Amino acid sequence: MKKKINNKTSLIAYLIANGISVPHYCYHNDLSIAGNCRVCLVELKNSMKPVVSCATNARVALQNSSVYHDSALVKKARENILEFLLLNHPLDCPICDQGGDCDLQDQSLFFGFTKRRFYKFKRIVSDKELGPIVKTVMTRCIHCTRCVRFAAEIAGTEELGVFGRGSASEIGTYIDKVLTTELSGNIIDLCPVGSFTSKKFSRQKLK
Ligand code: SF4
Ligand code: FES
Structure with a gap:
């Protein structure tokens, strides 16, 4: 590996x-x-269980251990996480504006899920009115909080937040408020699933 750290x-x-x-x-x-x-x-060679690589320091990990990124354990662990993420995510890819450009869809295809467990019901989350740019389908949200962090850290407007806990968690605005800034459109690209898509270029609108 060549990249300096x-x-x-x-x-x-x-x-x-x-x-x-x-x-x-x-x-x-x-x-x-x-x-x-x-x-x-x-x-990690010296770790009893898999670790999340985004929250692990590269220098510490590489100095103290060997890193395996495609071992059988890693594949199984990721597969299980994906199954959890899909517990409530609707399988509506054919009508989703993000379909074909969706990280969750890509990984689901990669892991090739054909069997379902725990799929007695899926929760429903009401959509939010976020203004003229962003169309929302909040049932698809996987609570990655990228949108919340973007609003707070980049756009400088702490308008989005996570409300509720556990299976009642949902993303929303603190007060009933629409996102008017042009910057808000960036959450469309940031969202790894189809929770936020472009209102203007919605397929349903173009019909
Ligand atoms: S970026 Fe998308 S998936 Fe992530 S928390 Fe926001 S709405 Fe949910
Ligand atoms: S926990 Fe590492 S990318 Fe989400």
């Missing part, structure tokens, strides 16, 4: 910079680390 480089950044594909939903190079989607798991 500094004291702050995360393991996932190091692996990606060296051409190794690591699935990730909550991690983004320009945002703070949340470590909540858990899909970026890798195996």
Whole structure:
């Protein structure tokens, strides 16, 4: 591996910079680390269980251990995490504007899920009115919080937040407020699933 690392480089950044594909939903190079989607798991030789590579320091990990990014344990662990993420995510790819450009869809195809467990019901989350740019389908949200961190850390407007806990968690605005800034459109690209898509270019609108 050639890429140089500094004291702050995360393991996932190091692996990606060296051409190794690591699935990730909550991690983004320009945002703070949340470590909540858990899909970026890798195996460390000295660790009893897989660790999330986005919240692991590359220098410490590489100095103290060997890193396995495609071992059988890693594959199984990621597969299980994906199954959890799909518990409530609707399988509506054919009508989703994000279909074909969706990280969750890509990983689902990669892991090739054909069997379902725990699928007695899926929760429903009401959509939010976020203004003229962003169309929302909140039932698809996997709570990666990229949008929340973007609003707070990049756009400088703490308008989005996570409300509720556990299976009642949902993303919303603190007060009934629409996002009017042009910058808000960036959450469309940031969202790894189809929760936020472009209102203007919605397929249903173009029909
Ligand atoms: S709406 Fe999209 S970006 Fe925001 S938390 Fe949900 S999945 Fe992540
Ligand atoms: S990308 Fe590491 S926990 Fe989400």
